[in-house]
Amino acid sequence: MNEELMQQLRSKATELLLREEYKESIQVYSQFISLCQQQHLSNADEHELAKLRKSLCLAFSNRAEARSRLKDFYEAIVDCDQALEIENTHFKTLLCKAFSDIQNNGNSESLHGYLEICKKLEYQSRTGVFDLSDWVLNGFRGKLPEMAEYIGSIQINKSEYSGRGLFATKNMEAGTLLLVTKAIATGRGIMPELDEDSSQSARLVMWKDFVDKVVDATNKCSKTQRLISTLSSGEDEESMEVPDINLFRPEAEEDFYMKANPEMCKIMNILDVNSLTEDAISAKVLGKNSDYYGVGLWILASFINHSCLPNARRLHIGDHVLVYTSRDVRAGEEITFAYFDVLTPLKKRREMCKTWGFHCNCKRCRFEEVFGCREELKEIGLTLEFGLDNGNMVFRLEDGMRKWMLKGKEKSYLRASFWTVYSEAFKSDKVMRKWGRRIPTTEVIADSIIEAVGGDERLMKAAVEALRKNGAGGMMETEKAMKLARGVYGKVMKKQAMRALLELCVQDQNH
Numbered sequence: 084m085n086e087e088l089m090q091q092l093r094s095k096a097t098e099l100l101l102r103e104e105y106k107e108s109i110q111v112y113s114q115f116i117s118l119c120q121q122q123h124l125s126n127a128d129e130h131e132l133a134k135l136r137k138s139l140c141l142a143f144s145n146r147a148e149a150r151s152r153l154k155d156f157y158e159a160i161v162d163c164d165q166a167l168e169i170e171n172t173h174f175k176t177l178l179c180k181a182f183s184d185i186q187n188n189g190n191s192e193s194l195h196g197y198l199e200i201c202k203k204l205e206y207q208s209r210t211g212v213f214d215l216s217d218w219v220l221n222g223f224r225g226k227l228p229e230m231a232e233y234i235g236s237i238q239i240n241k242s243e244y245s246g247r248g249l250f251a252t253k254n255m256e257a258g259t260l261l262l263v264t265k266a267i268a269t270g271r272g273i274m275p276e277l278d279e280d281s282s283q284s285a286r287l288v289m290w291k292d293f294v295d296k297v298v299d300a301t302n303k304c305s306k307t308q309r310l311i312s313t314l315s316s317g318e319d320e321e322s323m324e325v326p327d328i329n330l331f332r333p334e335a336e337e338d339f340y341m342k343a344n345p346e347m348c349k350i351m352n353i354l355d356v357n358s359l360t361e362d363a364i365s366a367k368v369l370g371k372n373s374d375y376y377g378v379g380l381w382i383l384a385s386f387i388n389h390s391c392l393p394n395a396r397r398l399h400i401g402d403h404v405l406v407y408t409s410r411d412v413r414a415g416e417e418i419t420f421a422y423f424d425v426l427t428p429l430k431k432r433r434e435m436c437k438t439w440g441f442h443c444n445c446k447r448c449r450f451e452e453v454f455g456c457r458e459e460l461k462e463i464g465l466t467l468e469f470g471l472d473n474g475n476m477v478f479r480l481e482d483g484m485r486k487w488m489l490k491g492k493e494k495s496y497l498r499a500s501f502w503t504v505y506s507e508a509f510k511s512d513k514v515m516r517k518w519g520r521r522i523p524t525t526e527v528i529a530d531s532i533i534e535a536v537g538g539d540e541r542l543m544k545a546a547v548e549a550l551r552k553n554g555a556g557g558m559m560e561t562e563k564a565m566k567l568a569r570g571v572y573g574k575v576m577k578k579q580a581m582r583a584l585l586e587l588c589v590q591d592q593n594h
């Protein structure tokens with residue numbers, strides 16, 4: 084009962100603070116604080132006590148902020164002291180105390196700015212509302228946007244693919260943010276257009292630097308040690324523990340982080356299995372030089388398995404990675420992104436899986452494994468390799484799918500596998516004059532693939548160009564283009580910025 088009341092009071096007080104109704108917020112925080120103190124006196128459970136102390140610290144800190152906003156600096160400092168007694172390094176409280184302390188010196192501008200940033204980060208990590216609009220509209224110039232870490236509606240569970248995976252805990256539409264996390268370490272370097280040997284050795288130097296940084300971070304911090312030790316090293320993934328998602332929250336209790344210092348060779352294996360390169364087909368990197376190559380370890384993103392029918396993508400900004408749904412996702416569905424290009428035929432995908440050291444058993448691979456034995460399909464695959472008339476190929480494939488009575492999803496799987504043939508055909512005016520009336524439109528094909536395989540920059544571009552050609556709704560103004568863009572870049576900016584980014588991508592790929 085008390086717990087429920089405390090929850091209500093805390094939410095109410097925070098809401099009032101965010102709405103800048105400071106007096107009312109102070110009143111509700113005061114009720115919350117006295118309830119918390121009573122509970123603290125009557126509770127003996129160590130874990131509960133730690134939770135109460137954390138809540139108290141935050142409540143004092145927030146009440147201090149409200150008091151400082153009302154220029155009641157004396158009382159604000161008293162509250163800050165109470166919060167700091169519980170957690171002497173609480174950053175927001177320290178700032179608030181410093182701000183209140185120096186009010187008389189009239190030197191408050193920069194500190195006020197810090198307080199605003201703290202407030203923004205807290206809001207982001209609680210709500211998952213990230214807005215990169217200004218930065219995007221500014222052409223990615225200036226400082227990288229400040230970003231908090233965030234964990235959305237996800238949990239870790241046993242996966243049917245292998246070991247553990249990340250799962251949606253509620254229905255979400257395309258573009259919904261799932262997580263934002265900062266790299267444990269990254270390695271970056273300019274990769275000059277050199278011969279194969281030189282670029283190989285440049286990569287090796289960068290990899291070594293990256294490994295050193297990870298080892299350093301692991302030695303310095305028991306929390307990093309503990310988190311890294313939850314990751315798969317590729318061995319016996321099935322028997323690995325399924326960690327609680329709360330372990331990965333920045334505010335997780337200290338006692339979660341028992342010592343677990345992994346050995347050097349284990350760290351190397353963990354990095355082999357879990358490191359991500361920034362420039363991947365299912366990722367977009369914003370605000371960096373096009374010729375540098377980056378690799379990093381982002382712990383929570385490391386629980387995401389590969390599927391040839393992925394439902395998520397990632398955005399890299401500085402050391403942060405943002406993972407979001409690339410199509411609508413149902414509660415309970417596993418979150419996956421593509422480790423490599425999945426708009427390719429089964430044979431090519433099998434080769435890629437081999438280099439990653441696993442055998443993909445997703446629905447699409449299973450279907451194509453059985454269905455691909457058809458002579459006609461084999462023949463189309465073979466002809467593909469010789470680059471014959473793309474229009475004819477598309478026609479034969481579509482005609483075949485009709486004859487074989489394939490269902491919607493199955494058609495999408497094959498269309499995704501042969502996307503390059505479709506795309507070449509759609510690009511050629513000559514081919515379209517000859518075959519255009521006998522094959523489905525770009526929009527139909529792109530929609531069908533996106534539904535199965537999720538947002539992809541190439542599909543989005545083809546669909547947007549087709550929309551423009553048909554003059555649908557006038558240029559980029561259509562809701563459809565925006566929806567496609569949300570599935571590719573995530574819902575992390577307002578419409579105007581999204582339009583600018585979309586425009587940039589379309590121009591980029593035309594050059």
Ligand SMILES: C[S@@+](CC[C@H](N)C(=O)[O-])C[C@H]1O[C@@H](n2cnc3c(N)ncnc32)[C@H](O)[C@@H]1O
Binds near residue numbers: 247315384389390
């Ligand atoms: C980044 S980890 C993903 C999380 C991992 N399953 C775990 O339990 O920690 C990558 C490893 O997951 C496994 N994996 C990922 N996608 C897979 C798939 N589609 N089929 C089989 N295994 C997969 C492979 O063992 C791969 O080396």
